[in-house]
């Protein structure tokens with residue numbers, strides 16, 4: 328049974344994962360009840376934001392796709408990894424990157440002032456989801472990482488994701504592990520979940536303390552462990568990656584979520 332979390336310690340804000348919580352997967356079909364649930368939040372007083380590891384859509388396109396299927400969202404609601412990666416690179420003046428993520432986003436990097444196909448003079452290898460990534464593409468990163476001291480910037484390190492046909496596909500975490508094993512001289516940095524950076528950015532955006540936040544996700548391992556350790560309350564929904572709570576067996580009990588429920592609309596909050 329779900330505990331009424333808000334009863335004694337009211338929530339001041341919600342941090343919400345997208346895939347597996349609002350929509351099923353990259354087909355962007357809403358999970359039953361989630362449009363009404365999110366729009367009810369949007370109509371209320373409690374602030375919320377989407378905390379997304381999405382690396383395949385420009386921020387505005389992602390919000391447009393969610394609007395199309397009925398979610399009342401604006402760009403201000405999105406705290407995404409592309410935004411954080413741009414910030415990270417700009418602060419360090421790393422313009423010449425090797426983008427190994429989705430080719431659809433190559434223009435995004437150009438528009439943001441980066442040179443996304445740098446190899447000889449590459450400063451940072453950037454990883455995102457790319458279902459068409461081939462070994463030959465990854466080979467291009469060997470020189471930069473092994474000889475040029477390039478950094479490895481992982482938009483996230485999810486080991487797999489569900490593609491547009493609902494199939495499990497290896498994700499940037501798998502490639503990052505292989506590249507990290509090379510032992511290059513550059514930094515290895517992750518900006519997305521489960522790294523704390525994106526959670527801190529989301530809390531800052533909402534202006535709330537972690538103890539007053541609820542993080543809702545379909546991934547208790549990659550998303551909720553960090554949220555819980557930062558002091559947030561956590562809700563694991565079974566509407567995405569995992570159809571039951573067996574995955575919790577991989578976690579120490581202190582990292583288990585506060586709530587487990589079938590979908591966001593079933594949360595008693």
Ligand SMILES: [Mg+2]
Nearest residue numbers: 344346347545
């Ligand atoms: Mg998810």
